[in-house]
Amino acid sequence: MALSVFLLLILVCFSDCGGFSHPATDVEGHSGSPAGSLSIGAFNIQIFGLDKMEDEVAxxxxxxxxxxxDLVLIQEIRDSSETAIFDLLDQFNTAVAPRTYGISIxxxxxRTSSKEQYAFFYDQSIFTVLDEYTYHDNSDVFEREPYIVTFGVTGYSISEFAYLAIHSKxxxxxxxxxxxxxxxxxxxxxxxxxxxxxxxGGDFNADCTYVGPGDWDSISLWTDTRFSWIIDNDADSTVSVTTDCAYDRFVLSGNLDQHFVSGSSVVYDYWADMDLTEQExxxxxxxxPVEMDFN
Structure with a gap:
């Protein structure tokens, strides 16, 4: 009898005191974020256009x-009709209703006939677009000029910030x-x-053959102490099993490090998490995608 009571107490303690671990559950659709934080993403959706929109499973x-x-940067939009991303937004808004997302694109x-666009999807109950700006690249440094959107934020300790999108050549x-x-x-x-x-945020191509160990001292964004890199160099943001490269990154400036949720900046392995086949x-x-949280 005493043994039975002892075992029962152990089970109750594990159930109520955290003895069993559980995966993070969705909070209004934000699988990896704790309640009360903003979930921010950056995702290079490879050659996103009309052909990809025809693949219903994808x-x-x-x-x-x-x-x-809550806010996500989408890169590598290649669509001369400029319609595919709006079709995606329509389907996305249907899926997340009654929430509504806007777009800044x-x-x-x-430089060539192969053009790309950046787009931000943002929850309109949280974010307001205060300003948008495409950098005037008079020196022709960039294959695709950075696109910078300043967002106002409602309901969180962070009131506004600018999000720079870059897909480096x-x-x-x-x-x-x-x-x-x-x-x-x-x-x-x-x-x-x-x-x-x-x-x-974005696909910096900041690893492997494009940025090697000897290159970092030549990158002011890395050496200037005003900027904080929050995706590790040993991360792998590539889907292929034959590559291991931290191409996709986040960098913070100003006081954003005060709002950054420590430990939240990760690569989201959707292949494993969603139990997809390799081809899917x-x-x-x-x-x-890479993701992080602000509070």
Missing amino acids: VANIIEILKRY SERLG PDDAVAELDYLVRVYDESIGNGAVPTSNWLF ALDVSDHY
């Missing part, structure tokens, strides 16, 4: 991934990343961006 998986975020960018990644400090200083100095609190994962993208 689109359903993309929508499931995007549900994780760049012009088509690129692989062979020019060192030069482009180095120049981002000049983009920051110029854009604040000339009033194009009204805040010094910036989140830099690759049909979504060759990149995993």
Whole structure:
């Protein structure tokens, strides 16, 4: 009898006192974020356009991934019709109703006939677009000019910040990343961006053959102490089993480190988390999104 009571007490303690661990559950669709925090993402959806929108399984998986975020940067939009991203937004809003997301989207960018756009999906109950700005790249440093959107935030301790989108050209990644400090200083100095609190995000191509160990001292965004890199160099944001590269990154400036939730900046492995086949994962993208939280 005494043994039975003892075992019962152990079971009760494990149930109520945290003895059994459970995976994080969705809080209004934000799978990885604690309640009360903002979930921010950056996702290179490989060659996103009309062809990808015709793949119903891939689109359903993309929508499931995007549900994780209150605000998400989407990169590598290649669509001369400029309709696919709006079709995705419509389907996404249907999936997350009654929440409603807006979009802020760049012009088509690129030196060659292969143009790309950046887009931000944002929860309209939380975020307001205060300003948007495409950097005037008079020196032609960037394959795709950075696109910077300043967001106002309602209901959180952080009131506003600018989010810079960048998809670096692989062979020019060192030069482009180095120049981002000049983009920051110029854009604040000339009033194009009204805040010094910036989140830099996107596919930096900042690893493997494009940015090696000997390159970091040549990148001002890395050496300047005003900026904090919050995705580790040993991360792997590539889907392929044959690569291990931390291409996709986040960098903070201003006082954003005071709002950053420590430990929240990770690569989201949707292949494993959503139990996809390898082909299903690759049909979504060759990149995993990176994500982080603000409080």
